Amino acid sequence: MKKILRLGGLLLVAVFLAMQFFQPERNSGEVTAAHLYRQTQVPPGVQRMLNNACMDCHSNQTNYDWYHRLALVSWLISQHITEGKQELNFSEWGSLSVIDRIGLLEDMSGEVKRGAMPLKSYSFIHHEARLSTAQVDSLAEWIRHYQEGLLLPVSE
């Protein structure tokens, strides 16, 4: 009986170790001119908020912690990043039309006000990603300001 348990334990460890060989591709791209921060002036306070709460899943530059390398966590995170970037990628902001920018900004405002973003699983671990009401308000205010700016020059 003891032997079987020990064997089972060993097997589990082996499977866990084997899993580590299957690492998803890392999301660590270069920051280019298409990045939101290079497309428009974003106030430092808003940048800090976006960096802390959004950029890990919505840009080509994820800040990995050590445990993100562990399989299961790494797979889950990779999934979030892929899906998150499909909806919104701040690193490729420059390729969006004015209309899509206005639309995504509106969605950002809505998601954050509803408390749907950042994802609960993320803010559970990352305390600095929990946004206060004041922070949400300042994000919304910057968004409104930016949207109005986008309307002014008829660029297309």
Next chain:
Amino acid sequence: MHALNKITCWEVFTGAPNYSSDGWAFNCEIMIKQAHLFVLLMALPGATAAFAQEAPKPEKITYPMPGQVKTVMINKCYDCHYDGERDEEAKAGLNFNTLDQLGKIKQLAVFSNIQKEIEKGAMPPKKFVTKYPKAALTKEEADLLVEWVKKESAALLKQ
């Protein structure tokens, strides 16, 4: 004899196989014809009601749009995207009853989302379309809506 006919007739009607041909077959044919007529007559008022309900209700969408576009929006989108919808998320994403009262930024955002949802094939929702295949947008309808949304947002942007 009569009762027997009825029973066998029911069997014929429902596709039950073994029956003999000793005179009741003729009766049976008449009965089946009568039954069909009966069903047709019963169904008629229901059918007209359904037809009347499906006729476009253009006054419900107040945002100006070409008739063809409006018809598609009413038939394929309106029922989940108006004041009476219980799903708050659906209403927040698009509400035809308030669309024309929104500011330009909000309208542009709605149009951008409509285009995205249609291009992704995400509206009407997949689950709904699986259950009611007729609810799906045809390729022509999808193209029509996307074309209009694009034109309308470009025009709004220039205003």
